Amino acid sequence: MVLPRVIATDLDGTLLGRSGEVSERNRRALNDAVDAGIRVVIVTARPPRNTTAIAELFECAAVVCGNGAHAQVPGRDPLVRAIDRDTSATLVDKLRGALPGVGFAVETGVDFYHDADYTLEPWMPRDWVTGVLEDTDALLAAANPVTKLLARSTSMPVHLMLDAATESVGPLAEVTYSGSSGLVEVSATGVNKGSTLALLCEEWGVSREEVVAFGDMPNDRSSLTWAGAGYAMRSGHPDLLDPELGLLVAPPNHEDGVGRVVERLLQG
Incomplete structure (x- = not known):
């Protein structure tokens, strides 16, 4: 060998x-x-x-x-390898229409931001949160670059979220998940x-x-x-x-x- x-x-x-x-x-x-x-x-x-x-x-x-x-x-x-600002906004619009009760967060590679609708994971230390923004427009304005867009739903199983999210965004992004909670992870295409x-x-x-x-x-x-x-x-x-x-x-x-x-x- x-x-x-x-x-x-x-x-x-x-x-x-x-x-x-x-x-x-x-x-x-x-x-x-x-x-x-x-x-x-x-x-x-x-x-x-x-x-x-x-x-x-x-x-x-x-x-x-x-x-x-x-x-x-x-x-x-x-x-x-980040998602550009315009594409991020388009992804948010598409995912909001596909996922019930969804909230959004952004990893920049250094900082973590989320909007008011995002349910923070119980294990995550609150001092890791750089900012909580009222809506996703403010979120995307504050969080730069968007290395990973997170979408969380408290009412939809993650495997169903993956199917719905993948269908809604099409070729605009890569969608996956790494845990069992209602959280899908979105990256730039490719x-x-x-x-x-x-x-x-x-x-x-x-x-x-x-x-x-x-x-x-x-x-x-x-x-x-x-x-x-x-x-x-x-x-x-x-x-x-x-x-x-x-x-x-x-x-x-x-x-x-x-x-x-x-x-x-x-x-x-």
């Missing part, structure tokens, strides 16, 4: 355990991969503010946040984990066949299917475990699935 040149891993539900921690086994395996000359890349829906501490546990060649909209490579300015990972690998001269990727949710599909070896976590979303998708399967996240696969790759 030939060693991969890049290992890309999602965080929540993938590298992180049930309590949101990186286990010692996972940390050691990724550090061993770095020592073997492999680039390790984090690819997450999270914003940079709650990814940095995890990225410091091992040497990262890049940290890709916001489902591919914000990528940080050490020693360089961030790569930002911006997802897989496309940003591909850009980085092209810059590094790494082919897709030399990439191993790990993930557990629909927002990971683009990176898992682009990589030469995409591992869906056995504990993850059932859609990724569909044999027709052709993905490999890693042990559950709470059983150090990433670390166990990386150990086998290094031993091989």
